[in-house]
Amino acid sequence: MSDKYLIDSHKLSLHPIRVAKWKEAKDNWEKLKKIYPVYVEISPYGGCNHRCTFCALDYMGYENIGLEFDVLKNTLTNMAKNGVKSVMFAGEGEPLLTKNLDLIVEHCSEVGIDTSLTTNFVPANKKAVHSYIKNCSWIKVSLNAGTAENYAKIHQTNIKDFEGVMTNLKNALEYRKEHNLKCTIGVQMVLLPENKDEAIILAQKCKELGVDYLVIKP
Numbered sequence: 334m335s336d337k338y339l340i341d342s343h344k345l346s347l348h349p350i351r352v353a354k355w356k357e358a359k360d361n362w363e364k365l366k367k368i369y370p371v372y373v374e375i376s377p378y379g380g381c382n383h384r385c386t387f388c389a390l391d392y393m394g395y396e397n398i399g400l401e402f403d404v405l406k407n408t409l410t411n412m413a414k415n416g417v418k419s420v421m422f423a424g425e426g427e428p429l430l431t432k433n434l435d436l437i438v439e440h441c442s443e444v445g446i447d448t449s450l451t452t453n454f455v456p457a458n459k460k461a462v463h464s465y466i467k468n469c470s471w472i473k474v475s476l477n478a479g480t481a482e483n484y485a486k487i488h489q490t491n492i493k494d495f496e497g498v499m500t501n502l503k504n505a506l507e508y509r510k511e512h513n514l515k516c517t518i519g520v521q522m523v524l525l526p527e528n529k530d531e532a533i534i535l536a537q538k539c540k541e542l543g544v545d546y547l548v549i550k551p
Contacts, residue, residue, distance in 0.1 A: 337546075338471070338517055338519065338545065338546055340546075340548060344371070344372075345371070348371050348418075351368065351371060351416065354368050355368050368416075369412065369415040369416040369417050370417060371416070371417070371418050371419070372417070372418065372419045372420070372421070373412065373417055373419075373420050373421075374420070374421045374423060374424065375400075375405075375420055375421070375422050375423075375424065376422075376423065376424020376425045376426065376428070377399055377400045377405060377422055377424070377428050377431040377434060377437075378397075378398075378399040378400075378424075378425075378426040378427060378428055378430045378431045379395065379396045379397065379398045379399065379425055379426045380395050380396060380397035380398070380399075380426045380427070380430055381395050381426045381427040381430070381453075382427055382430065382453070382455060382456055382490065382494075383427070383453055383455075383488040383489060383490045383494075384488070384489035384490070385475075385477065385487060385488050385489065386486075386487050386489060386525070386527070387477075387487075387523050387525060390425050390426075395426065397430075399426075399430070399431050399432070400431070402432065402433055402436075402437070405437055406437060406440050409437070409440060409441055409444060409446060410440075410444055412446065413441075413444035413445050413446050414444075417446060418446065418447060419446060419447035419448065419449070419470075420441060420446050420447070420448050420449075421448070421449045421450070421451060422434065422437075422438075422448070422449070422450050422451075422452075423450070423451035423452070427452060427453055427455075427456060428450060428451070428452055429450070429452050429453075429454070429455075429456045429457050429461070430456050434461075435460070435461040435464035435465060436464075438450075438464060438465060438468045438469060439464060439468055441468065442468045447470050448468060448469050448470065449469055449470050449471045449472065449473070450465060450469055450471075450472045450473070451472075451473045451475065451521075452472065452473075452474060452475065453474065453475045453476075453488070453494075453498065454472070454474040454475075454476075454498045454501050454502065455490075455494045455497045455498050455501070457501055459504055462501050462504050462505050462508070463504075463505075463508050465505070465516075466505050466508050466509050466512075466514055466516045466518075467508075467512070467514060467516075469516050470515075470516060470517065471516060471517035471518070471519065472505070472516060472517070472518050472519070473519045473520070473521050473548075474498065474502065474518075474519070474520045474521065474544075475521055475523075476498060476520045476521070476522060476535065477522050477523050477525070477528055478495070478522075478527075478528045478531050478535065479528070479531030479532070479533075479534030479535035479537075479538060480495075480531060480534065481493075481495035481496065483527065483528060483531055486527065487525065487527055487528060499538075499542070502518070502520075502542050502544065503542060505518055506518060506542060506543050506544070517545050517546075518544050518545055519544060519545050519546040519547065519548065520535070520539050520544050520546070520547045520548070521547075521548040521549075521550055522535055522547065522548070522549050522550065523550050524549050524550060524551055532549055535547065
């Protein structure tokens with residue numbers, strides 16, 4: 334199949350009973366509110382360590398407001414009990430800035446929720462990276478340049494962050510291989526006039542690292 338990782342697909346066909354209940358409920362809110370979604374995307378933190386030039390969320394103000402640990406943990410427990418199968422942590426800010434998100438991801442595994450991350454992958458220490466690889470089904474890293482200099486300009490951050498994300502990717506891939514884990518690790522590049530000449534450079538670096546895929550997104 335051409336889309337090995339099902340990036341542009343969905344899994345509704347695997348949940349016919351849930352879909353049937355939703356269809357049968359029609360516009361009856363009393364019935365609809367009891368039908369939990371199969372998949373939920375959670376934005377656990379409003380702030381971000383980068384200010385990407387293409388980001389559409391400037392209007393949010395990058396406020397350093399996050400979900401409280403116990404509230405998030407209890408909510409996920411409730412979701413699991415009511416049929417939520419998977420959660421992606423992403424959203425308005427950088428999810429890895431959430432305090433103890435690695436413990437939240439571990440909790441998801443414990444209650445039977447499949448988890449994933451969309452992240453710039455910079456703000457994570459080695460221990461947290463290992464936890465994410467152990468507990469997530471997939472991680473997609475936003476990496477929008479092939480060189481450190483251009484990365485710093487597009488992500489509007491310190492030039493050292495490019496090496497930081499590369500180091501975290503390397504650690505993640507090595508840990509996955511060492512422990513025979515199945516977490517899919519990919520990279521996404523938003524194609525811009527400023528980085529179009531570095532797409533091949535990034536692809537080469539991703540291949541050398543051993544990431545599973547590179548998405549170049551218009």
